Amino acid sequence: MKCKRRLVAVVATGVLTFPLAACGGSVLPSDDEPSRSAAGKAVRIGLLLPEREATRYDKFDRPIVEKRVKELTDGQGEVIYANAGADEARQRAQITSMISRKVDALILDAVDAKSVAGSVKKAKEAGIHVIAYDRLAEGPIDGYVTFDNEFVGELQGRELLKALDEGGSKKDKIVVINGAPTDPNAAVFKRGALSVLSSTVQVAKSYDTKGWSPALARDQMTEAIEALGTDEIAGVYSANDGMAGGAIAALKAAGLNELPPVTGQDAELPAVQRIVSGEQYMSVYKPYPKEAEAAAEMAVAIAQDRMIAFEAFAGETTDSESQDNIPTHLVQVRALTRESIKSSVVKDGIYRLKDICTAEYKADCEAIGLD
Template sequence: MNAMTRRAVIGAAVVSTALTLSACGQAGGGSESKGSSTKIGLLLPENKTARYEALDKPQFEKAVKRRCLDCEVVYNNAVSDVVKQKQQFDQLIADGVRVIALGSVDAAKSAGWVEEARAKGVKVVAYDRAIKGADAYVSHDNYKVGEFQGEALLAALGTKAATARIVMINGDEKDPNAALFKEGAHNALEGMVGKIAYEASGEWDPKVAGEKMAAAVSSVGKDKIDAVYSANDGMAGGIVTALENAGIKSIPVGGQDAEIAGIQRIVAGSQTFTIYKSPLDLAPTAAEFAVDMLLGVPIRAQTVTDGVPSKLLDPVVVDKTSIQSTVVKDGIYTSADICTRELKARCAELGIK
């Protein structure tokens, strides 16, 4: 790098830093401006999955404040209603919000919203679920999530895997991540298990998943189900209830999202594992992208997904042996959160403290 180039790079860095400090203020003394230019929209898709309200939203808000004291997060949850989410999206734009982090209810429909937003100078960060044409995309590696789920189910089955009959309850088909989870899980399971005896979508709804599980028991037979793949923890709750109602015990049941209820079922023994997608990684990365876009600072993407600058994070399998070293260590939950009176003895056995 010659001297002229080096001076240009240093000068650009100084200008970028000055812009950041000017717009957001430094710790202990930011600007008093609360105009629309400092507002960032956060729209999440549903509240049946507990993690969005309990983990993603607060972590996103904290991360925005860490990077920009004067920034304000304007939040809404679509409660699985795509029409409601479109109204929320349009209202943010009408209110002058310039960057929106969008966890879409329906990714195909959201692609059209992105085009409308771009025409009005509004940028969109696709949050957790990919959206065609978005300005950035932040998620975990969702194909890998599915692979990890399938591999964890195989590990739980052990030597029984080769003849095992599996029930798969997948996520909502409108969610592009659900397709990736399913694809990754199939890649891990096919050829390694006896057969996938029943497969259906649980639509990310515990009630629907429980109904599909009951249908699977009726179709396959009470004594002919060896393990259940559940695309997330919320549905795993409905599935476990359906299994208990059918008198089926002690078979592996997987999940995803490391919800508190899922972790508690792992402690109790009715669920075998979950996939931890740390909001300490996901939400702050999305918040970083959103703040940088607001300031006109180039985002730090690591890859490109369908033409969209992206960052894909690594998921982690959590079972009874790793609760303490993952969700407790990271401060997502305390032992008091997990270990109810009924679970205290079991928590002690597992070293959860």
């Protein structure tokens, strides 16, 4: 997957605005593509999310998309929701259901980017616009909304090196716990992280983690500890917070009183609390409201055939294995450490201080001025 900058020229004459895509690949339907008439305000948007291991999907993504669609359609739009529970066959069946229910656009966060390609093609043949969400799916995608995923990995790598430098560690062996091999984002996170880490530290053990499973990550970390010994592990690159929790559980079970720095991603509440207590070094805060709102805006715009608004919103393009120049909207991220909790997840209303600083973490919160 490759993201490219996309030049959009907007010419204002009082009544005329139009975009020019420097990379080609206009999303306007060609003469031989099926196309529905604009849906008006009564749009039907399908929302397919991939799993429930990460708490973000039901806690943030779904309600934010539903709220934004209502706002954009004066309450007349409808969101039809389903979660695949990490089952790719179930998600393909859910796409078939969305086709039969004649949604106008589909926001799709794929369980398996490749296995869903045929279903995406069927949706397109039925005249349904498909917006890939968070993860890029294969097939004829109309648009893509995600975070700058390579930068996520780079940020994790930089913060891990910073932690090792601050701790004065003379060890250089790290354990790498990557995400699911079926998730194209996982490969991009890995590439970004290794671009920073590989020249400075030794990747002593590396794992890909099916389903982003915290339980599997714990088993992998246990295996790494048995192979390397606790004294040889300088740090742990974990691609997300759930797996970081599994890795930390394994480190604690091995009897470590002082844990090596562990990275994460998603700013889940348990991870924020682990950062407060010092068990986890960092996470990556990805502003889900902005991503979810962007997906809703792109889906409603294309469902209503407002292609000028749709293209103007996508400032970049992305290439997949099956398609070039997919209009893409990237949302920026930032590192979440002890120092930035208040200015990120608290400031943006993701969590309240009382959510983070429960009785178990009250003393740690006070110690770092988070009260």
